[in-house]
Amino acid sequence: MTNDHSADDAALGFLYQAQYALLRLWNEAVDDAVIYLETLDDVTLESKGETILEQLKHSLSAKPANLTLTSVNLWKTLKAWIDVLPELDLSKTMLYLVTVADISPKSNLICLLDEAVDRSELLIDLREEAQRVLHERQKAEKEGKRNLPHEARVKACQAFLELTHEKQAKILSKIRLKPNQINIRFIEDELAKRLMSVLSKDRQRIAQRLVEWWNRQIIHAHCGKRTKAINRFELISQYMQSIADVEQDSLVDHFATELPPETYQSHxxxxxxxxxxxxxxxxxxxxxxxxxxxxxxxxxxxxxxxxxxxxxxxxxxxxxxxxxxxxxxxxxxxxxxxxxxxxxxxxxxxxxxxxxxxxxxxxxxxxxxxxxxxxxxxxxxxxxxxxxxxxxxxxxxxxxxx
Incomplete structure (x- = not known):
């Protein structure tokens, strides 16, 4: 039997996107907020006239490697945002890198925690790092080396340097880091903690029902059974229904309109x-x-x-x-x-x-x-x-x- 960790990681990554999006939408203060999965970004939130693109980097590791200027996740995220720049109005857009890892305390990336902090030094660091990556790769290529360095970052570095300095500064001004996020194991528990309008004994059951409902919406959105836009008022409506179901202790026929998996066979x-x-x-x-x-x-x-x-x-x-x-x-x-x-x-x-x-x-x-x-x-x-x-x-x- 083989154990394909890469397949497991990919599956968990997508599931994390879905669970994170649920918690993200729940935490929004306005009912007209709308969230999408895997459109412009892993998670896209529209709220209060602003669009927030969020790149999610998940890990089940107890101590994920700190985020640094050389991190592949950082540069892959930059490349993803550069690719969709033509579709964005940066004046109304924010770009979030969401990670379960911490930021290296010695890195200028710290400035991305606060939108008001000057980022000019970080911009210089990014340019220098991108140039270093391309230079070392070109040098290795000239020397005839078969395994060229920085394979995972070269396209991102090249794309960043191809932007004008003005565009580099503009995109950097829109970026915010959200480190130390909880991993997928704890999201349902975190949601339960935030259901403050119900008795504590009922919060876990209601959170479970919300997660199950949410997962169906995500599947239906990707199968074309519903729009990819999931509105916060839908989530609130389901929340109220879940409260009523739990309080009445009633049987809820969740599967009345569902279809079995294609592989299902009766006895x-x-x-x-x-x-x-x-x-x-x-x-x-x-x-x-x-x-x-x-x-x-x-x-x-x-x-x-x-x-x-x-x-x-x-x-x-x-x-x-x-x-x-x-x-x-x-x-x-x-x-x-x-x-x-x-x-x-x-x-x-x-x-x-x-x-x-x-x-x-x-x-x-x-x-x-x-x-x-x-x-x-x-x-x-x-x-x-x-x-x-x-x-x-x-x-x-x-x-x-x-």
Whole structure:
């Protein structure tokens, strides 16, 4: 087995962008603030008529290397901003380098912590460093060396020196460093600490719900299911809904409109159950509804163990209603051909999908989607608690219920 740390780092880097963006938007004071991921920069915030581009540098290391004038992360960030300069109005733009690392105390980069501090000395240092990188690389090339130095920084240094001195000074005046940021392990906890308008005992649960909702929005934005702009008022609205859900201790059907992963497959017994009645054409809708019900059941049971009893009781209620229909069907199937039995079984499946969600009371007032009833029937079919063919227990080797 291989362990691709670079792939892990890349995945964590993107996840960090998403989590950081959530905390960033929450901390904004105006509700018309809007945030984007991976447009002009890792995170782009529009607020109070200003655009803030933020480059994020993440690490899980307990002590990341200090940021210095020679840091690759610094120069890669400069290159990213130089590349989008034609699309920016610098008079209304700020550029933030956000890093979990600290700044070297001996570096002139310290001046980037305060927008009001003069940056002329740092500008000279940057020019000299860029020139040194290009000079050492050119020297090595002339000497015929195969491995040229500064490969990770050369393009950035060249791009910086190609700017006019005026443009270099202008872009530097817009840069601010945000060092010592928390890493991805602690962002959800940090969000919970800042939910001051709810009881402390509820903050972690609400933060968890906000993170899960936020992650769905990020996925949908990158899949084209929603715009890439996420407004703060959306976040506040979800926050208020989460508070209400927690205070009412209600079951929330988070998966009512979600779709399963493309790789998801239902339990083989569900497939066998529908094959008995030649209803394979139902496979796609069954997979969707069974996955929704399964995910909801799992989440509710994890969030609050007391809900498990509610789920079990409702399962018994569904089995009871199904049992009446099943008893009538099996009585009507006496002496019928196999084709006729399959047809009757398809009728019972049809009832479970279209009629049952409308005539059986809901599990809870907040769970109104038909998906839960539809999917639960198929979950129950795995162990033979329900079935569609009149002889499914015998044909699938389920023991008769006493």
């Amino acid at each position: 083989p017994m569900i497939v066998r159950q529908i094959e008995l009645i030649d209803a394979q054409q139902w496979q796609e809708r069954i997979v969707i509804n069974e996955w929704r019900a399964r995910e909801s059941r799992s989440r509710w049971s994890t969030q609050n163990p007391t809900w498990r009893e509610k789920i079990v009781q409702y399962d018994a209620r569904l089995i009871e209603e199904w049992g009446y229909k099943y008893a009538d069907m099996t009585a009507a199937c006496n002496g019928l051909s196999e084709d006729s039995k399959r047809k009757e079984g398809r009728g019972l499946l049809d009832w479970s999908f279209y009629s049952a969600p409308n005539i059986i009371e809901h599990l809870a007032p907040s769970v109104t989607s038909p998906s839960y009833v539809r999917g639960t029937f198929h979950t129950l079919s795995i162990n033979g608690d329900v079935g569609w063919h009149p002889d499914y227990k015998r044909l699938l080797d389920f023991k008769k219920c006493s």
